[in-house]
Amino acid sequence: MRVLILGIDGYIGWALALRLVSKNHEVYGMDNLSTRKAVEEIGSDSAFPLPAPEERVNAVKKYLDADIKFYKGDITDKEKLREVIKESKPDVIVDFAEQRSAPYSMKDLDHAVYTINNNLDGTLNLIYLVKEIDPSIHILKMGTMGEYGTPNFDIPESAFIEATINGKKDKIFTPRWGGSVYHFSKIFDSYLLAYFNQLFGLTITDIMQGPVYGSRISEIVNESLRTRFDFDEVWGTVVNRFCVEAVLGLPLTPYGKGGQTRGFISLEDSVEALRTLIEHPPKQGEYRVVNQFMEIHSVNEIAQMVKEAGEELGLHVEIKHVENPRVEAEEHYYNPERKILESLGFTPKRFMREEVKNMIEDLLPYRERLEKFKDVIMPKTKWRK
């Protein structure tokens, strides 16, 4: 298949590109390199040094004997996006090209406005250009399990549910409630995708993915092929952060009570799940919602796993709860449904307990580099100032 990845320079975008070329798909990618700049803005960097895009493409040629065509461009620039879609003629467009950090979106008004404008402009451009150029293109859009929030009911895996209100039944969009401006931007994306699916008959997979962790996929056979790995208070996600904290000898930082519970997936399983969804598109004109996570854990359980993995590797690891910078439930019910990936033949391969040890092993050679970023680990970005 011909696959265009928007946001190919990111954590999952790059890893997916490697997986797809190794399975003989034709990969085109576009990125405006905004994550690199925004991470620099807060004084941080990827744990693994990142080669420039051209060097990454050369490394793919050298180590995987495959070609990736990289376009530098911003999906909020509709002329550029039109040019890239027309030139690459994709069967499927995978869209990761959004501001993806909850804390970044909560810094101040400017960051909130940027997040909403950037994410929604990109989604609208993509929708309208697919309709204009070739409405049969499958749009595989990265959303988040965070769209649902933490409701006191089981989270369904479907776009719509049947509800009875004041004794009358109707179909309603599955309820969503975000925990940051970023998460709301994804909720608004989902409404747009569902609406334009009904209006234009577009073929869409809207992926509700839980936080991804990990540093390995089988295609990373040389350091120059590594994908980025963030760990600071703004761009790092919880498991990846805890592993870096363990490597640096800093206490692990569960926020508040640490009972926050989420559905997690390893990087390896994430790219393989995405490949499965690419190779098994929905019916033409269908809007498909997929819940993409493999294990449910609380932040406290994760801290415990990372502590044990670190200690097995000879590190001294402490856990120290810190005041929660976010506004979120710290103890709650959590039971999301997951059936679609399994129904397509997908089975997970990597689990958190073993994977955190691999991550610490991968990070240890970079300890000196990570030492330089000790100041950006503790949470400073507060939801309520």
Ligand code: UPG
């Ligand atoms: N948390 C801690 N300690 C930390 C970091 C986070 O307790 O040091 C908590 C945090 O309060 C939250 C949970 O861990 O309750 C998850 O936070 P995090 O890992 O930062 O994930 P999200 O903010 O939900 O966002 C990530 C990605 C986003 C993606 C989403 C998928 O940044 O792009 O959509 O995961 O759910």
